[in-house]
Amino acid sequence: MTVIDGSAASGLNLAEYWQYRTLFIFLTTRDIKLRYRQTWRGVAWALVQPLLPMLIFAAIFARVLRPELPYGPYWLYVLAGLAPWNFFANAVNYASLTFVGNFNLLNKVYFPRAVLPFAAVSACLIDILVSGSVLIGVSWWQGYPPSWRLFLIPLVMLAGYAAAIAVGLAAASLTVLYRDLKPLISFLVQVWMYATPVLYPLTMIPGRWRWLAWLNPMTGVVEAFRHCLFGAAVDWIGAALSLLAIALVGIAAVLVYGRLEADLAERV
Amino acid sequence: MKSISIQKVSKEFALSAGPGGKPARRLMALEDVSFDAEPGDVIGIIGRNGAGKSTLLKIISRILRPTRGRIELNGRVGSLLEVGTGFHPDLTGRENIFLNAAILGMHQSEILKKLDAIIDFAGFEDHLDEPVKHYSSGMYMRLAFAVAAHVEPEILLIDEVLAVGDADFQRKCIERIEQVGEQGQTVLFVSHSIHTVLRLCRRAVLLEKGRVVACGTARDVAALYLESGARDGAESRYRDRAEAPGDGVARLRAVRVRSAEGETLATLDIGSPFGVEMEFEVLTPGMVLFPSIVIHNEWGPICFSTDVDTAWHGKPRPVGHYRAVAWFPGNFLSAGKFTATASVHSFSPHMAHFNEPEAVRFQVLETAGGSRGNFTGYIDGSIRPWLHWDVEHGPLTNW
Numbered sequence: 250m251t252v253i254d255g256s257a258a259s260g261l262n263l264a265e266y267w268q269y270r271t272l273f274i275f276l277t278t279r280d281i282k283l284r285y286r287q288t289w290r291g292v293a294w295a296l297v298q299p300l301l302p303m304l305i306f307a308a309i310f311a312r313v314l315r316p317e318l319p320y321g322p323y324w325l326y327v328l329a330g331l332a333p334w335n336f337f338a339n340a341v342n343y344a345s346l347t348f349v350g351n352f353n354l355l356n357k358v359y360f361p362r363a364v365l366p367f368a369a370v371s372a373c374l375i376d377i378l379v380s381g382s383v384l385i386g387v388s389w390w391q392g393y394p395p396s397w398r399l400f401l402i403p404l405v406m407l408a409g410y411a412a413a414i415a416v417g418l419a420a421a422s423l424t425v426l427y428r429d430l431k432p433l434i435s436f437l438v439q440v441w442m443y444a445t446p447v448l449y450p451l452t453m454i455p456g457r458w459r460w461l462a463w464l465n466p467m468t469g470v471v472e473a474f475r476h477c478l479f480g481a482a483v484d485w486i487g488a489a490l491s492l493l494a495i496a497l498v499g500i501a502a503v504l505v506y507g508r509l510e511a512d513l514a515e516r517v
Numbered sequence: 518m519k520s521i522s523i524q525k526v527s528k529e530f531a532l533s534a535g536p537g538g539k540p541a542r543r544l545m546a547l548e549d550v551s552f553d554a555e556p557g558d559v560i561g562i563i564g565r566n567g568a569g570k571s572t573l574l575k576i577i578s579r580i581l582r583p584t585r586g587r588i589e590l591n592g593r594v595g596s597l598l599e600v601g602t603g604f605h606p607d608l609t610g611r612e613n614i615f616l617n618a619a620i621l622g623m624h625q626s627e628i629l630k631k632l633d634a635i636i637d638f639a640g641f642e643d644h645l646d647e648p649v650k651h652y653s654s655g656m657y658m659r660l661a662f663a664v665a666a667h668v669e670p671e672i673l674l675i676d677e678v679l680a681v682g683d684a685d686f687q688r689k690c691i692e693r694i695e696q697v698g699e700q701g702q703t704v705l706f707v708s709h710s711i712h713t714v715l716r717l718c719r720r721a722v723l724l725e726k727g728r729v730v731a732c733g734t735a736r737d738v739a740a741l742y743l744e745s746g747a748r749d750g751a752e753s754r755y756r757d758r759a760e761a762p763g764d765g766v767a768r769l770r771a772v773r774v775r776s777a778e779g780e781t782l783a784t785l786d787i788g789s790p791f792g793v794e795m796e797f798e799v800l801t802p803g804m805v806l807f808p809s810i811v812i813h814n815e816w817g818p819i820c821f822s823t824d825v826d827t828a829w830h831g832k833p834r835p836v837g838h839y840r841a842v843a844w845f846p847g848n849f850l851s852a853g854k855f856t857a858t859a860s861v862h863s864f865s866p867h868m869a870h871f872n873e874p875e876a877v878r879f880q881v882l883e884t885a886g887g888s889r890g891n892f893t894g895y896i897d898g899s900i901r902p903w904l905h906w907d908v909e910h911g912p913l914t915n916w
Contacts, residue, residue: 250589250591251589251591251594252587252589252590253576253577253579253582253583253587253588253589253590254583254587254588269619269622271623271624271625271628272619272620272622274619274625275615275616275619276616276619279605279608279612279616282608282612283607283608286607353602354602354620356575356580357580357598357599357602358578358580358596358598358602358603358620358621359578359580359594359596360620360622511582512581512582514575514580514581515530515581515582
């Protein structure tokens with residue numbers, strides 16, 4: 250028996266999400282299909298998107314910053330950071346629009362609402378699959394042969410996936426509550442990239458502030474991703490801090506979303 | 518065991534605050550709504566626009582949250598508040614079947630099991646692998662409805678889906694709802710069409726301004742509803758010359774739909790004769806004037822016009838007040854909603870002195886014993902005259 254009670258609070262009802270797994274799968278495959286309807290275009294997009302900024306960053310930042318890299322060349326270092334970062338950025342940007350952009354769906358059918366941002370983030374995983382595979386080849390060519398660490402990449406990306414889901418769900422909910430946020434999200438994500446060691450090594454941050462950098466959920470993901478590719482050392486305590494940050498953001502996202510869920514159709 | 522139990526449900530909307538930080542207005546969309554449904558019930562929910570019908574369905578389907586009150590539902594709830602929700606133009610028909618079915622709450626195994634039936638129902642297998650953006654709107658509707666018709670929850674909520682689509686689509690939809698009720702599922706059905714509610718539902722709930730004002734057999738509730746709105750739209754009166762349509766030659770005073778006895782009616786029985794009455798003033802003497810009544814059906818097209826005022830045809834009219842009634846026989850208009858346009862013209866040169874579209878609106882209702890007989894399907898056309906047929910019968914002969 251289902252009971253609808255006006256005064257009851259709602260939350261993430263996991264059993265219900267399991268019931269709607271078919272919808273989740275179909276929404277995810279829909280997004281992938283639409284993007285990869287013409288295969289070459291989808292693949293090209295997944296590759297060009299990190300390549301263009303890489304070229305710009307490599308040309309400018311390498312000269313201006315003169316970073317001391319633990320492993321190089323700089324363009325490969327940037328590329329290895331951009332692959333997981335672009336997944337995260339695309340996923341968050343895309344997920345943030347899933348509530349405000351689906352008024353009709355939300356207003357005409359019931360389903361557990363968070364399925365929309367979940368599916369949006371999941372569909373973006375295909376990009377990291379494409380760009381990651383190419384990156385492994387390029388790294389090999391540059392003198393970093395594949396090692397057992399490559400098998401850790403799925404685990405690292407699982408953390409990246411969790412981070413994207415947490416931030417994406419929060420962004421989708423907050424854009425409903427604060428409409429002005431909608432055009433700001435992509436800008437904020439861009440700023441976030443500069444706060445993440447994508448273009449520069451973590452060693453450029455003074456030692457006593459480094460823990461703060463690790464509290465950025467994506468720092469751990471990007472650093473660990475490079476570790477898997479190049480075999481360089483990772484600060485595991487720092488990585489644990491990043492995981493903790495992901496968990497905290499996740500809890501915050503569920504709380505914000507839970508406050509909104511039952512009234513979503515009215516607010517969108 | 519009850520399949521739906523609605524207990525004192527209220528819904529308040531906060532209308533967005535006006536400019537300058539004025540406090541938001543509140544709107545009570547539903548107030549203390551209570552009723553129950555047993556398995557197999559097909560309940561019609563009727564009421565005027567803004568009575569809260571759609572809000573109620575949205576609350577039961579959990580799209581909106583009630584402000585107060587409690588609802589108990591036994592069984593899976595499926596809602597068809599719109600046909601084709603979530604269709605994506607770039608996906609093929611087949612892909613959209615899967616996605617739409619999943620949106621409506623079906624599992625993959627269920628969809629695969631019903632896929633053939635859905636495709637069969639839609640009736641165009643050869644276009645299924647084309648993107649739906651290349652479909653005609655008819656094909657689009659058929660595909661969308663084919664999916665919707667195969668959702669089989671224990672509780673089905675349907676809102677006005679019959680208002681769209683062609684006659685064939687409406688008939689299929691009605692047949693499907695009849696089947697669903699017979700299978701022991703519970704159906705709540707919102708409709709503007711009293712005919713459809715009377716055909717499909719044994720019980721009905723009448724909402725007025727968010728409150729339940731009647732709940733009982735569909736026939737009683739429908740009668741109450743029609744009575745309460747009996748004069749709505751059936752009369753247009755113009756209180757003063759300044760606002761009345763017209764010019765220096767003729768001016769409209771009033772238009773009304775009336776019975777033979779002179780009573781103003783917005784709802785007419787299909788078998789009863791009725792008149793459309795026009796009151797107008799002629800202000801310039803000696804002109805030949807043609808009053809005209811044009812009947813439109815509810816989608817707007819003209820059904821026919823009548824402009825031969827037999828008493829004054831071709832005769833110049835003196836100044837004065839005229840009351841002209843065009844009489845329509847019983848069993849002439851089909852069941853449905855109509856509007857009438859009232860105008861007065863003169864010719865050579867042609868001039869319309871006033872032309873008032875939708876001056877009155879009325880509804881022709883069908884009752885047992887009309888030309889329909891026991892036939893329950895959709896009858897096409899705005900006019901359904903009861904004609905005299907001559908039929909001869911004899912033994913079989915050689916060709």
